[in-house]
Amino acid sequence: MTETIRRLVLLGGDGIGPEVIAETRRVIDWFARHRGLAVAVSEAPFGLEAWRRHGKILPEATMAEIMAADAVLFGARGGPGYEAIPPAEVKAGSLLRLRRTLDVFANFRPLFAIPALFGASSLKDRVLEGVDLVIVRELTGGIYFGEPRGIERLPDGTRVGVNTHRYTSAEIRRVAGAAFDLARRRRRRVCSVDKSNVMEAGALWREEVTALHREAFSEVELSHMLADNCAMQLVRAPGQFDVILTDNLFGDLLSDCGAMIMGSLGMLPSASLGAADAAGRRRALYEPVHGSAPDIAGQGIANPLGAILSFAMALRLTFERPAEAKLLEDAVAAALASGVRTADIMEAGARRVTTAEMGSAVLASLSRLLT
Ligand code: IPM
Numbered sequence: 001m002t003e004t005i006r007r008l009v010l011l012g013g014d015g016i017g018p019e020v021i022a023e024t025r026r027v028i029d030w031f032a033r034h035r036g037l038a039v040a041v042s043e044a045p046f047g048l049e050a051w052r053r054h055g056k057i058l059p060e061a062t063m064a065e066i067m068a069a070d071a072v073l074f075g076a077r078g079g080p081g082y083e084a085i086p087p088a089e090v091k092a093g094s095l096l097r098l099r100r101t102l103d104v105f106a107n108f109r110p111l112f113a114i115p116a117l118f119g120a121s122s123l124k125d126r127v128l129e130g131v132d133l134v135i136v137r138e139l140t141g142g143i144y145f146g147e148p149r150g151i152e153r154l155p156d157g158t159r160v161g162v163n164t165h166r167y168t169s170a171e172i173r174r175v176a177g178a179a180f181d182l183a184r185r186r187r188r189r190v191c192s193v194d195k196s197n198v199m200e201a202g203a204l205w206r207e208e209v210t211a212l213h214r215e216a217f218s219e220v221e222l223s224h225m226l227a228d229n230c231a232m233q234l235v236r237a238p239g240q241f242d243v244i245l246t247d248n249l250f251g252d253l254l255s256d257c258g259a260m261i262m263g264s265l266g267m268l269p270s271a272s273l274g275a276a277d278a279a280g281r282r283r284a285l286y287e288p289v290h291g292s293a294p295d296i297a298g299q300g301i302a303n304p305l306g307a308i309l310s311f312a313m314a315l316r317l318t319f320e321r322p323a324e325a326k327l328l329e330d331a332v333a334a335a336l337a338s339g340v341r342t343a344d345i346m347e348a349g350a351r352r353v354t355t356a357e358m359g360s361a362v363l364a365s366l367s368r369l370l371t
């Protein structure tokens with residue numbers, strides 16, 4: 001049986017991005033060698049290094065590779081150095097522009113409690129026990145992109161900063177559809193989160209989600225929650241959630257808030273998907289949630305597990321290899337159970353390791369689980 005070769009582009013980017021992507025590459029190579037994963041992997045410049053070498057943050061050649069790829073695995077972008085670059089160029093090469101160009105509107109951020117990391121979390125064991133939820137965040141609309149926006153000066157000289165929170169029915173429905181679809185394959189519960197008590201866009205959000213649910217997803221249980229309450233419930237009793245559906249800004253806040261479920265922001269993976277084309281393929285951008293962390297960049301101490309778990313999501317969603325995705329997630333759990341910890345998840349009695357040593361620990365677990 002021959003499998004079509006899929007194209008995967010790696011963008012290390014800035015800060016700790018290249019370090020965590022390098023460890024993920026070792027994992028990808030392992031799956032190519034030992035599990036017959038048919039993938040052509042390439043690396044492309046994006047970020048400050050690209051600016052220094054090519055005079056563009058997101059060079060055209062990189063964009064062409066991205067557009068031709070089946071999936072993109074991205075490290076991080078941002079940090080000191082951007083203030084010296086013309087603002088228009090910074091904007092043209094921003095992560096937001098990349099998400100928007102790819103039209104990856106559905107951002108999946110799974111949060112599952114890993115028993116070996118209970119000690120690294122600020123939450124109590126009894127709160128963490130069995131927690132397994134996914135935040136589905138709308139990623140290409142809302143206040144992140146709404147017009148008008150900018151900093152203006154009023155006739156009397158007062159300066160005013162303006163952003164616009166705006167959602168069309170179609171934007172709400174397509175991301176809601178992604179959440180209901182996911183819930184069908186899980187515990188069949190969606191909690192839609194908004195501020196419909198204050199915002200018209202929130203009232204429309206609730207209306208459209210409710211209508212779509214009635215029309216097409218009645219086998220899924222739908223509930224609604226206000227965003228402020230959701231922030232509290234995520235740390236009070238996260239076990240109540242299966243799928244949380246929310247907008248761009250609330251999803252950004254709630255996913256950082258929920259990071260304590262996994263013990264550290266460094267552990268969080270994500271996948272962003274576009275609409276399916278005629279052949280059923282969807283554009284896909286995989287990225288750890290942590291960002292560039294300039295304070296620890298270049299020291300070899302960053303946690304690569306957010307990036308590695310993002311590749312596990314790629315195995316499931318782009319490469320259609322659910323068994324391999326599970327194998328990788330089990331290998332991460334086994335590596336952690338063996339007691340190795342990067343600085344962000346370090347606790348008494350554990351062995352502190354570097355980024356590369358954590359990568360090696362995952363590879364060792366993979367080999368062990370295979371035999
Ligand atoms: C995230 C990040 C980004 C966002 C930043 C880096 C623009 O915080 O992916 O959660 O706000 O979307």
Ligand code: MG
Pocket residue numbers: 252253256
């Ligand atoms: Mg964020």
